[in-house]
Amino acid sequence: MAETLRPETAESVLDVVRWAAAEQVPLEILGHGSKRGIGRPVQAEYTLNLSALSGVTLYEPDELVFSAKAGTPLAEIEKLLADANQELAFEPMDYGPIFGLEPGTGTLGGVLAANLAGPRRIKAGAARDHILGLSAVSGRGEAFKAGGRVVKNVTGYDLSKGLAGSWGTLAVVTDLTFKVLPRPERIATVLVLGLSDEAACAAMAEAMGSSHEVSGAAHLPKGMARSCGLAVESSVTALRLEGFPSSVSYRSEALNGMMRDRGAVEILDMPQSENFWRAIRDCLPFAGRSDPLWRVSIAPRAGAALMARLANEPLNYFFDWAGGRVWIEVTGSAEDAAEGAIRRAIRAVGGGHATLIRGSAALRTGLSPFEPQPAPLAALSRRLKENFDPQGILNPGRI
Template sequence: MANQGATFRPDTTEGVRELVAWAAAEATPLEILGHGTKRSVGRAVQAAYTLDLAALSGITLYEPEELVLSAKAGTPVAEIEALLSEHGQELPFEPMDHGPIGGGAAGRGTIGGIVAGNVSGPRRIKAGAARDHVLGVTAVSGRGEVFKAGGRVVKNVTGYDLARGLAGSWGTLAVMTEITVKVLPRPEATATLVIRGLADGEAVRTLCAAMGSPYEVSGAAHLPSAAAEAAGLPGRRAATCLRLEGFAPSVAYRLERLAALLSGLGGAERLEGAPSAALWRAIRDAAPFAGSDAPLWRASVAPMAGPALVSALEGHALSHFYDWSGGLVWIEAGSGIGDGGAAPVRAAVAATGGGHATLVRGDAAVRAAIEPFQTQPAALAALSRRLKAQFDPAGILNPGRMPAAN
């Protein structure tokens, strides 16, 4: 059909179907990508051809009053967010932009890539993950068959929630061509309480106390001094950050009450408007690690276990910070560690009671030598393989990127 190594750029679902059907018939592997901003996550795909979805772009439906939006998979998230902003709305799961930490430009990530990776930002602790806001998808299976799942409203989802099930599959089960998501009104006001100088353990206890309060915290992160400086908080002092959102009078009241609750920790700074928004963009996008090529890990553990995880990595981690009230730990490993930090990171995760860690940035040699995604328990791995066999029996979609695709 084409020369080895060719890139195909279909601009319709039917075009995608034809290409995948051909690849399935020929048992020819395909790498699936939008703009490639998350290409460094997982092992490098060994594929004969590339299926580039960038031309499959555009918002196909937007009903602000119904809080629903549909877009083709290659649509840049920045384009979606700009339209939503015009109507005072937003993607509630606050998706991260992987471009800068991967050495690329900001604003190029696509809605298909966001859903395929189940990419979610600081607000996940309150609003849920990307998959929780997916209402429906149109996709092409590895058999070359078009299917639709879900719909335009939550009540259409019955039985096995396939639309959300594709979230986090990283393009190994099907090629999504159109996605419908639930959107929400953007908060009228946002403010952040910043407490300076806390050590990691005390900071995470503070985050958890704030999350357990009645003040509806929508962001809870702790940045050690170097990370705080890189995120735009000068002074070379650690920063424990708590975000509140909502109607202006409510935010003002809750901010006062939260400050009073935490007054024993010393004075707190308050950020509002643009400075608050800039800080949470930096946290969302792991900005303290942009401009580096050192191995970068994203570990998920029980919130109170985060500081113990970091302590166990002493001598292996160059820098770190905490999001999700301590449950998400970003860790930059020393570049001189032969396995990119895989052995010490995974051992530390296991020692803290369990969780998972994913290598989100690493050179080709490291990604080929280790398993970038956390190894699944045997029963779950078997289920993943059966699911892969149903959707992509020839194994042509992003082969090798995830364990179940190997």
């Protein structure tokens, strides 16, 4: 059992990492552990737990910016922003339910470490597109800052964005600053019922290419809609619209007319829409289960072709990001074989990448949970790791 270190200040984090670097002691970096099951299991003597490094240090609603310590619960930040009718526009996913944990256990540091994004990724981007600045400690035991508290504050290489999606393998982030945006006054969701995967991807592409400013596009195959709170047995293709009430009303009617020839159409009001997209964001159809779960990123129009090539595999799935993100749950016993089948299918439809989000420790150790990088990119990643963490003490082996 690894010993847990729980620093309460950024200075204490610096002291711990300096000691670990000098003694070449591996550290597992985590907040509340909601994403601990992603990647290979970390073999480390000590766990550096940042949950005590918590609290909002700056919030200026008029300037659309806030700063907080890395261990601050995301649920706390979302409530603070909601009270001021603001939000993190990239809609960060909560991974807790996938692993059977209580919702709201993720931290702000984990948002950047995993470069989180929800259904609005197709319009608003991910965490890396909204981070303004941070303070961190490299694996060398050196404290540094990057960015600031305004949008136009970076020249040269933006380290804040460079650390996004690094899964704690380059530096230990202690403080972060993000930009925020006003919450939409109204949300409506146009549902198209009964479409096949191919027809759904075509419908989502048409909607995204229209002038209606669709901010979310997802497709649930037959029988899956109930897990997202909809009393529907057929397949459901969902298109979200957000903004001022009059604008949403006009656009929802126009989108309704556009989709009417494709299938039966229904419109969800704001409370139902919020619940539905929260379920899509947090992958609730596959929450609280133990079967291996893969997240595939691919060209949106290739989503249907991908699943057609996997039609004979024992899988459950649904589409987000207009078909560009596919959640795939492996229900059969051939867990290892599923990796090969999924990655072969991705290559056959033009490329993309697959990440094992949930799996047993044996499965996560026996295969590559993250997409293997091409040689030139892998060499660049190694050089980056050697510069930030030459001793390899931060989350060793996770990626």
